[in-house]
Amino acid sequence: MITENRIDQDKIPYRTLYSGERIPGVGLGTFGSDKYGPEQVAEAVYGAVRYGYRLIDCASVYQNEDRIGEVLGRIMAEGTAKRRELFVTSKVWNDMHGEGKVAESCEKSLRDLGLDYLDLYFVHWPFPNYHAPGCAGDSRNPDSRPFSAEEFMTAWRQCEELVDRGLVRHIGMSNMTIPKLEAVLPLCRIQPAALEMELHPSFQQPELFDYAVSRSILPIGYCPIGSPSRPERDRTAEDVADTALPAVLAAARAHGVHPAVVCLKWAAQRGQVPIPFSVKAPQYISNLKCVTEDPLTAEEMEAIRREDRDCRLIKGQVFLWEGARGWEDLWDPEGVIVK
Numbered sequence: 068m069i070t071e072n073r074i075d076q077d078k079i080p081y082r083t084l085y086s087g088e089r090i091p092g093v094g095l096g097t098f099g100s101d102k103y104g105p106e107q108v109a110e111a112v113y114g115a116v117r118y119g120y121r122l123i124d125c126a127s128v129y130q131n132e133d134r135i136g137e138v139l140g141r142i143m144a145e146g147t148a149k150r151r152e153l154f155v156t157s158k159v160w161n162d163m164h165g166e167g168k169v170a171e172s173c174e175k176s177l178r179d180l181g182l183d184y185l186d187l188y189f190v191h192w193p194f195p196n197y198h199a200p201g202c203a204g205d206s207r208n209p210d211s212r213p214f215s216a217e218e219f220m221t222a223w224r225q226c227e228e229l230v231d232r233g234l235v236r237h238i239g240m241s242n243m244t245i246p247k248l249e250a251v252l253p254l255c256r257i258q259p260a261a262l263e264m265e266l267h268p269s270f271q272q273p274e275l276f277d278y279a280v281s282r283s284i285l286p287i288g289y290c291p292i293g294s295p296s297r298p299e300r301d302r303t304a305e306d307v308a309d310t311a312l313p314a315v316l317a318a319a320r321a322h323g324v325h326p327a328v329v330c331l332k333w334a335a336q337r338g339q340v341p342i343p344f345s346v347k348a349p350q351y352i353s354n355l356k357c358v359t360e361d362p363l364t365a366e367e368m369e370a371i372r373r374e375d376r377d378c379r380l381i382k383g384q385v386f387l388w389e390g391a392r393g394w395e396d397l398w399d400p401e402g403v404i405v406k
Contacts, residue, residue, distance in 0.1 A: 074355060079358070082285055084285055092335050093122070093341055093342070093355055095111070104131075120351070120355055121148065121153055122340070124287075124342045125156060126157055133180075139180060155186055159189070161386070164195040164218065165195070170228065188238050189261075192383070193219050219247075220254050224256070230257055239284075243262060248278065258283075259284050261286070262286055263287045266339050267293050268314075288341045289342055291330055312326075312371070
């Protein structure tokens with residue numbers, strides 16, 4: 068239940084896609100990790116939209132789109148937000164890249180979400196390597212294999228057809244790297260409008276960020292505060308806590324806010340669209356409100372820029388193939404050829 072006044076929509080930052088359409092500058096993620104069920108996530112969507120969120124980031128593999136669809140129906144029936152005011156995304160999962168499968172996946176997401184169209188539809192990972200939701204971090208699928216531009220384009224061309232049919236307004240890529248993008252962008256009939264990627268102060272991906280921006284591809288950042296609720300299988304002893312970085316702590320003290328708030332301010336001011344996840348009303352309220360007031364100074368932004376530790380948290384090791392040397396092979400280490 069939202070007890071505060073709804074936030075003024077005029078205060079929320081917006082970004083512009085290459086099509087000229089605007090997208091809210093901060094959204095609500097809906098990956099409940101291993102901790103929150105579909106009902107909790109859906110109720111968070113309901114409360115968040117009532118407060119003022121207009122961007123909801125969904126995915127078929129999150130296994131909660133049907134419940135989110137129920138609350139979206141409530142939201143529109145109650146008049147909290149019209150469909151055209153919402154920006155809803157979804158993603159095709161790895162096991163649905165084959166011919167005819169992408170449309171099947173998208174159509175199911177639309178039925179589950181109770182929508183006629185999606186504003187943005189992503190290829191969730193750039194290969195068809197499947198793993199069961201919640202599987203152990205050391206599990207391996209014998210059918211997994213390295214990235215193939217040809218295989219990727221099989222999925223992408225189906226996404227382009229979804230645009231032609233009016234089922235999605237924009238399409239995007241996710242978890243890509245510069246070599247992968249260079250292999251597929253020349254082959255695209257419809258360019259990606261956005262690139263969903265891991266972005267937080269200890270993992271800023273400046274080269275990939277700049278590469279996307281220079282090509283009018285909007286970076287959308289997941290794990291914007293370092294994903295403290297990420298599954299155990301994605302944790303390693305070397306991980307850095309973003310909320311403990313010295314420059315983040317210094318800015319938090321200067322502004323009298325939690326360090327997580329600083330991470331979101333930094334993200335929004337840098338130009339990416341952060342999509343933090345929370346089912347707790349005080350947190351998702353703060354996550355939206357903080358990007359509308361009391362911005363970080365240029366000096367604070369620069370200090371946080373220097374905190375980059377190249378600390379990838381979502382390593383994707385469950386997608387590895389037999390013979391891979393380690394999770395780094397998913398991300399084009401030196402010497403690995405993108406086929």
